[in-house]
Amino acid sequence: MEPKRLLCFVSSMDAGGAETFLMKVYRVIDKNKYQFDFVVNSQNEGFYDKEIYKLGGKIFYVPAKSANIFEFAYKVYKIVKINKYKYCLRMSSHSFGAIDLLIAKLAGARQLVLRSTNAGNIGGVFNMLLDKIFFWLPICVPTVKIAPSTEAAEFVFGKNSTKNRKVEILKNAIPIESYKFDIEKRNGIRKELRLDNKLVVGHIGRFNVQKNHKFLVEVFKEVVDFNDDSILLLVGEGELEKDIQRQIKNLGLNKKVIFAGIRKDVPSLLMAMDVMVFPSFFEGMPNVIIEAQATGLPCVLSNKITKEVEITDNVTFLPLEANRYEWSKIVLNKKNTSRETYIEHVKCAGYDIQDISKQFEELVFKS
Helix, strand or coil: CCCEEEEEECCCCCCCHHHHHHHHHHHHCCCCCEEEEEEECCCCCCCCHHHHHHHCCCEEECCCCCCCHHHHHHHHHHHHHHHCCCEEEEEECCHHHHHHHHHHHHCCCCEEEEEECCCCCCCCHHHHHHHHHCCCHHHHCCCEEEECCHHHHHHHHCCCCCHHHCCEECCCCECHHHHCCCHHHHHHHHHHCCCCCCEEEEEECCCCHHHCHHHHHHHHHHHHHHCCCEEEEEECCCCCHHHHHHHHHHCCCHHHEEEEECCCCHHHHHHHCCEEEECCCCCCCCHHHHHHHHCCCCEEEECCCCHHHCCCCCEEEECCCCCHHHHHHHHHCCCCCCCCCHHHHHHHCCCEHHHHHHHHHHHHCCC
């Protein structure tokens, strides 16, 4: 029997949170029963493209809606119609994103899954206008509605949308055992990056407005003023990376900051860090904070982030309105010397990928 194929709509299969969630599920799901295919808007090779092909998936390119909505609609319709897709999934925090599922429905798809990815968005005025005009799309079109947190659900599907299970909360999962703290992995990364006995302040995320790197660098400047033996380790890429590099140069922090780019050894990087600082303006359910807690890494977060991410006592929330000095004091006091036991808290909280992938199967392929 041929596996059921799920067509996933994403911008590109790069190492973002939504894409990484899909790949975590894809890796462990029974591929004799289920396969994932992807519609992307970028012709550049994505971070996960080679792995997708290796796992048996397909990748289709269509132009972005913003480039040509009519060509986008025509090509999506053809892909769904010709390949007879019955199961389609869209990952989005924009109401207009659900237009993909409406097109798929017109082409014959019957199971239409929308997963909210965030509790806010950074689109311009035009995108905000589209979201207001098409607010009804995520409410009326999907047959299955999923979100990683209550706040992410309410942002896309409306207030009280999780009541009566109109929207299912499907947690961001991790392969638990990969994040078990290992002193040898920590020492290996610290040796590779020449971190020696430095205090390593870390951040993993795309360089964009949402992640608020500018604030992070300002906090780190205060940290350095207290402890000159500190390093800021930034993992990720993005459109604002050069702006942040200029800011760091202007503050005289060039020798204190490491730009690590996109890497596959995230568990080891988290183990190498001493504290994670995450001052985002908004988040749906930041997967990297779940991962960080599993490794026992102390986390200092913006209070704009959902409290649902607080699985352990290793998380501190601070307002962005607080001055950088106050943030730096908390960061300097958060170094944790006992990290081995935190993985059990994360496991007991229900974030194991094996459990989440089964829930995913039941929700997406239930018809």
